[in-house]
Amino acid sequence: MRKNLAVSYSAAMRARLSDIAQQADVSEATVSRVLNDRPGVAPETRQAVLTALDVLGYERPARLRKRSAGLVGLVVPELDNPIFPAFAQIIESALAPTGYTPVLCTQTPGGVREDEYVEMLLDRQVSGIVFVSGLHADTAADHDRYRTLLARPLPIVMINGYAPGIPAPFVSCDDREAAELAVAHLVALGHRRIGLITGPDRFVPVQRKVSGYKAAMERLAGVDDDELAELTELSLFGVEGGEAAAGRLIERGATGIVCGSDLMALGAIRAARQRGMSVPEDLSVVGYDDSPLMAFTDPPLTTMRQPVAAMAVAAVRALVDEINGHGAPHSEYLFRPELVVRGSTAVARQDAASTQSGPGRQRPTPSALAVPA
Amino acid sequence: MRKNLAVSYSAAMRARLSDIAQQADVSEATVSRVLNDRPGVAPETRQAVLTALDVLGYERPARLRKRSAGLVGLVVPELDNPIFPAFAQIIESALAPTGYTPVLCTQTPGGVREDEYVEMLLDRQVSGIVFVSGLHADTAADHDRYRTLLARPLPIVMINGYAPGIPAPFVSCDDREAAELAVAHLVALGHRRIGLITGPDRFVPVQRKVSGYKAAMERLAGVDDDELAELTELSLFGVEGGEAAAGRLIERGATGIVCGSDLMALGAIRAARQRGMSVPEDLSVVGYDDSPLMAFTDPPLTTMRQPVAAMAVAAVRALVDEINGHGAPHSEYLFRPELVVRGSTAVARQDAASTQSGPGRQRPTPSALAVPA
DNA sequence: CTCGATTCTGCAAGTTCTTGCTGACTAATG
DNA sequence: CATTAGTCAGCAAGAACTTGCAGAATCGAG
Numbered sequence: 001m002r003k004n005l006a007v008s009y010s011a012a013m014r015a016r017l018s019d020i021a022q023q024a025d026v027s028e029a030t031v032s033r034v035l036n037d038r039p040g041v042a043p044e045t046r047q048a049v050l051t052a053l054d055v056l057g058y059e060r061p062a063r064l065r066k067r068s069a070g071l072v073g074l075v076v077p078e079l080d081n082p083i084f085p086a087f088a089q090i091i092e093s094a095l096a097p098t099g100y101t102p103v104l105c106t107q108t109p110g111g112v113r114e115d116e117y118v119e120m121l122l123d124r125q126v127s128g129i130v131f132v133s134g135l136h137a138d139t140a141a142d143h144d145r146y147r148t149l150l151a152r153p154l155p156i157v158m159i160n161g162y163a164p165g166i167p168a169p170f171v172s173c174d175d176r177e178a179a180e181l182a183v184a185h186l187v188a189l190g191h192r193r194i195g196l197i198t199g200p201d202r203f204v205p206v207q208r209k210v211s212g213y214k215a216a217m218e219r220l221a222g223v224d225d226d227e228l229a230e231l232t233e234l235s236l237f238g239v240e241g242g243e244a245a246a247g248r249l250i251e252r253g254a255t256g257i258v259c260g261s262d263l264m265a266l267g268a269i270r271a272a273r274q275r276g277m278s279v280p281e282d283l284s285v286v287g288y289d290d291s292p293l294m295a296f297t298d299p300p301l302t303t304m305r306q307p308v309a310a311m312a313v314a315a316v317r318a319l320v321d322e323i324n325g326h327g328a329p330h331s332e333y334l335f336r337p338e339l340v341v342r343g344s345t346a347v348a349r350q351d352a353a354s355t356q357s358g359p360g361r362q363r364p365t366p367s368a369l370a371v372p373a
Numbered sequence: 374m375r376k377n378l379a380v381s382y383s384a385a386m387r388a389r390l391s392d393i394a395q396q397a398d399v400s401e402a403t404v405s406r407v408l409n410d411r412p413g414v415a416p417e418t419r420q421a422v423l424t425a426l427d428v429l430g431y432e433r434p435a436r437l438r439k440r441s442a443g444l445v446g447l448v449v450p451e452l453d454n455p456i457f458p459a460f461a462q463i464i465e466s467a468l469a470p471t472g473y474t475p476v477l478c479t480q481t482p483g484g485v486r487e488d489e490y491v492e493m494l495l496d497r498q499v500s501g502i503v504f505v506s507g508l509h510a511d512t513a514a515d516h517d518r519y520r521t522l523l524a525r526p527l528p529i530v531m532i533n534g535y536a537p538g539i540p541a542p543f544v545s546c547d548d549r550e551a552a553e554l555a556v557a558h559l560v561a562l563g564h565r566r567i568g569l570i571t572g573p574d575r576f577v578p579v580q581r582k583v584s585g586y587k588a589a590m591e592r593l594a595g596v597d598d599d600e601l602a603e604l605t606e607l608s609l610f611g612v613e614g615g616e617a618a619a620g621r622l623i624e625r626g627a628t629g630i631v632c633g634s635d636l637m638a639l640g641a642i643r644a645a646r647q648r649g650m651s652v653p654e655d656l657s658v659v660g661y662d663d664s665p666l667m668a669f670t671d672p673p674l675t676t677m678r679q680p681v682a683a684m685a686v687a688a689v690r691a692l693v694d695e696i697n698g699h700g701a702p703h704s705e706y707l708f709r710p711e712l713v714v715r716g717s718t719a720v721a722r723q724d725a726a727s728t729q730s731g732p733g734r735q736r737p738t739p740s741a742l743a744v745p746a
Numbered sequence: 747c748t749c750g751a752t753t754c755t756g757c758a759a760g761t762t763c764t765t766g767c768t769g770a771c772t773a774a775t776g
Numbered sequence: 777c778a779t780t781a782g783t784c785a786g787c788a789a790g791a792a793c794t795t796g797c798a799g800a801a802t803c804g805a806g
Contacts, residue, residue: 017793027756032794042754071493079462082666085452089481096484101493104477108462111469120444120474124497266669293455296639298671390763400786405764413784 024052070100072319073121073129075114079106081237081263082291083306087132087159090312098320100127115145128155128319133205136170137161140202155322157315161204162332169318170332173306175205178337179212182258182286182304185339187220190348191256191284194221195231195249197242197268198260206234209260209288235264242267246285250275255283255348262287262294262303269299269344280346290340299343307335397425443500445473445692448490450506452479454610454636455664456679460505460532463685471693473500488518501528501692506578510534513575528695530688534577535705542691543705546679548578551710552585555631555659555677558712560593563721564629564657567594568604568622570615570641571633579607582633582661608637615640619658623648628656628721635660635667638674642717653719663713672716680708 017028017035024031026045033041034049041049074091076084084106092102103126105117114135121129129149135141136158146166149156158170179196186194196213198206210232217223223231230252233245242264249257250272259265265287272283279285279299287294287303294301314333321327390408394401399418406414407422414422447464449457457479465475476499478490487508494502502522508514509531519539522529531543552569559567569586571579583605590596596604603625606618615637622630623645632638638660645656652658652672660667660676667674687706694700 016791028793029756029758029795030754032792033755036794038795040754045754079452079458080665082455082458085455085458088479089452092479092481092484096481101485101489102479103493104479106461106465106475106477108465108469111465112474116474120476266666269669292453293639293666293670296642296670297666298669298673300671389761401763402765402787403785406785409764411765415784418785 019056020049020052023056024049070098071121071124071126072100072102073105073117073124073126074102074132075105075107075117075121075129075134076132077107077134081261081289082293083262083289083308084132086292086308087312090309091130091132091316094313094316098316100320118145118149122149122152122154126154127323128157130157130159130315130319131161132159133161134158136163136166137204138202139163139204139207155319155327157319157322159311159315163204167330169315169322169328169330171311171315171318172205172332172334173311173337174334175208175337176212176215178288178304179209179258180216181337181339182288183213183216184220185286185302185341185345186256186258186284186348187216189256189284189345192221192223192348193231193252193254194256194258195233195246195252195254196258196260197233197235197245197249197264199234199237199241201234206260209258213258237261237264239263239267239270243271246271247275250277250283256286256345257283258286258288260288262289262291262301264288265301265303265344266297269297280344282349284345284348286345288337290338295342297344302342302345303340305338305340307338311335393422393425393429396429397422443473443696444494444497445475446478446490446494446497446499446502447475448478448480448487448494448502448504448507450480454634454662455666456635456662456681457505459665459681460685463682464503464505464689467686467689471689473693491518491522495522495525495527499527500696501530503530503532503688503692504534505532506534507531509536509539510577511575512536512577512580528692528700530692530695532684532688536577540703542688542695542701542703544684544688544691545578545705545707546684546710547707548581548710549585549588551661551677552582552631553589554710554712555661556586556589557593558659558675558714558718559629559631559657559721560589562629562657562718565594565596565721566604566625566627567629567631568606568619568625568627569631569633570606570608570618570622570637572607572610572614574607579633582631586631610634610637612636612640612643616644619644620648623650623656629659629718630656631659631661633661635662635664635674635676637661638676638717639670642670642672653717655722657718657721659718661710663711668715670717675715675718676713678711678713680711684708 017031021028021031026049030041030045031049034046072095074088076088079085088104092104095102103121103124105112105121107113107117118129136143136146137160143163143166146156146163146168150166150168156168158166158168160172162170162172183194194217196210198209201207201210213232214228217228231249231254233249235241235245237260242259245264246257246268257268259268265285268285269279272279277283285302287301290303290305294303314335318328390401390404394404397404399422403414403418404422407419445468447461449461452458461477465477468475476494476497478485478494480486480490491502509516509519510533516536516539519529519536519541523539523541529541531539531541533545535543535545556567567590569583571582574580574583586605587601590601604622604627606622608614608618610633615632618637619630619641630641632641638658641658642652645652650656658675660674663676663678667676691701
């Protein structure tokens with residue numbers, strides 16, 4: 001075939017080695033060496049060829065894009081719950097000094113799913129992937145996908161969610177302890193009928209919160225299984241899910257509610273107000289995450305803080321270590337949550353606490369209407 | 374050189390066409406056609422070759438991956454301000470039905486910058502890029518970078534921020550009108566000494582807000598230039614910036630403050646409380662964005678809503694049209710903001726209106742503690 | 747200033763990939 | 777059942793790319 005035919009072939013009109021050689025004023029051989037990143041080319045010559053490449057719009061092969069070789073995928077489930085942008089932001093900051101470039105992938109309902117993003121990231125030749133609350137946290141999901149990744153091998157790190165049999169670092173907040181601490185806080189304030197609202201129980205963090213909640217309720221409030229079942233509401237994550245579940249718990253006489261996310265807690269507060277109740281006077285609510293802005297809510301939300309910064313740093317360090325080949329033992333690193341007491345919890349009303357005596361509608365204890373720090 | 378030499382060449386040991394042909398039981402020619410996405414190959418044969426490709430771990434060239442729809446870059450400046458995750462989420466949702474996969478790029482202080490992300494996106498052969506509050510909004514930045522992109526040609530769409538001379542669709546919220554509406558709202562409540570807090574004035578949206586604010590203040594409150602200068606505070610975006618600036622405005626006797634972001638508004642509220650003032654009794658605060666959760670703040674924030682959903686849909690449609698070659702005229706599409714009245718604004722205190730008596734320390738009027746909708 | 751060592755580039759001979767053309771096969775039609 | 781039109785894989789020519797080798801250029805030591 002004639003050359004001009006080839007040249008006019010596609011709209012892309014891929015430049016030939018010979019064109020680049022001409023542009024850079026070197027031989028094809030040199031261009032070829034540069035393109036394949038082989039030795040024996042002087043730095044200036046190499047740069048000249050690369051420049052010519054760009055001038056002619058030549059698509060650099062993947063191996064040459066080493067400059068951006070330091071890509072790291074960051075897969076988060078959504079952005080509605082502010083804890084996820086918070087994780088994303090902090091992980092990206094932690095990644096910056098390591099020289100890796102984060103590529104954030106967020107799933108949307110009806111949109112791109114985790115596997116598709118992973119495929120894209122692989123295609124993009126990422127050095128590793130961080131999964132935040134991904135399918136690894138879902139006991140109903142097939143975890144072979146992660147074993148396949150590790151077999152390539154591709155370093156991966158999981159945040160919040162544990163799945164046995166995946167030899168990778170897991171970084172989690174101790175959900176069990178968080179639930180226990182939240183219950184303990186409410187018990188200390190005199191609550192006994194304390195409800196739990198969290199998400200669908202196929203998720204590991206949900207299971208752990210339920211387990212911690214039940215243990216603490218039995219130990220600290222002396223509540224039996226039947227009552228526990230009545231006080232546990234699995235719902236959808238998000239404000240509306242929390243609102244609906246809280247409505248049911250309020251009707252069953254709960255005076256305190258532990259929520260699986262801050263958004264659910266805000267929904268619970270809304271449910272209480274719609275029934276003419278005040279928070280924290282009539283109902284105490286504890287959130288989970290301490291996502292941004294929770295100090296500014298009405299009332300400021302008492303919540304279990306996930307040590308997001310520490311977790312992000314640990315995850316990034318673990319990933320970079322894996323990439324460099326000195327991976328730490330593949331266990332789960334549990335981070336301790338911290339109770340942040342703000343204004344959505346208060347001493348239980350006497351008439352509702354376990355000893356049912358007390359007068360009816362007394363003034364609430366002065367709530368800790370803290371100026372947000 | 375001998376074949377085995379070539380084969381043992383690199384660790385990657387790139388599979389040859391002949392290997393794939395053998396694996397798929399077809400000729401090299403057929404493999405070549407598949408790899409280059411050329412016609413004349415039966416679908417089953419094509420699939421067989423692709424499978425063989427994967428079996429042998431052959432890295433598919435980028436053009437073949439195009440099959441997996443197009444990628445669209447989505448560049449946002451940060452995730453701390455919840456309006457940005459909100460934009461990202463909605464744009465991703467709007468993108469989903471079009472078949473494009475969003476790649477979210479967020480900048481972080483000290484981390485990856487816009488140009489680096491753009492380079493990576495180009496490298497990844499994205500079909501287009503959406504910039505949210507990017508450098509196009511910064512009058513101090515060089516806008517040639519965008520003209521270069523358009524010359525490739527690569528479709529781009531800008532959200533919030535306008536730069537003349539870039540022939541691309543711009544989708545913005547009408548900042549000028551937002552500022553005017555905010556001022557009008559406060560004037561209607563009896564305020565006259567109304568301050569403005571917003572970001573550094575090299576940003577187009579800031580300039581527009583300032584311009585709208587000044588126009589409205591002159592027209593509605595009859596304030597002269599000197600007083601306006603005293604009531605305008607340019608600060609850093611974010612809670613702390615708002616807090617610092619609000620402190621200065623309060624000292625100068627402002628009874629109402631219009632903020633350039635919701636975060637700044639929360640900072641302003643904090644500044645007021647630290648001085649023993651109540652919001653909205655002693656100080657009315659209007660935010661900007663109506664980012665998520667603002668209905669849950671204390672007090673619920675009165676704010677100017679950006680029609681995020683409509684803007685996202687418009688931006689996505691404009692981008693997809695550009696990609697498909699039927700671009701609309703490249704003008705700026707201005708979306709009208711909407712005043713959302715919640716609990717952070719109230720009628721001006723008599724002693725503080727027009728007659729300047731400075732912020733006293735008396736008890737506030739009963740607050741309109743609205744239940745968030 | 748000369749010489750040798752070293753680095754770098756181009757030549758040319760490979761190897762690999764692309765593509766026009768051909769013929770085999772299939773399905774529809776007479 | 778024969779014919780025709782269309783599709784599709786393979787052949788093989790040759791274009792594109794790679795690489796061993798040798799000569800040119802550079803640099804430092806003597």
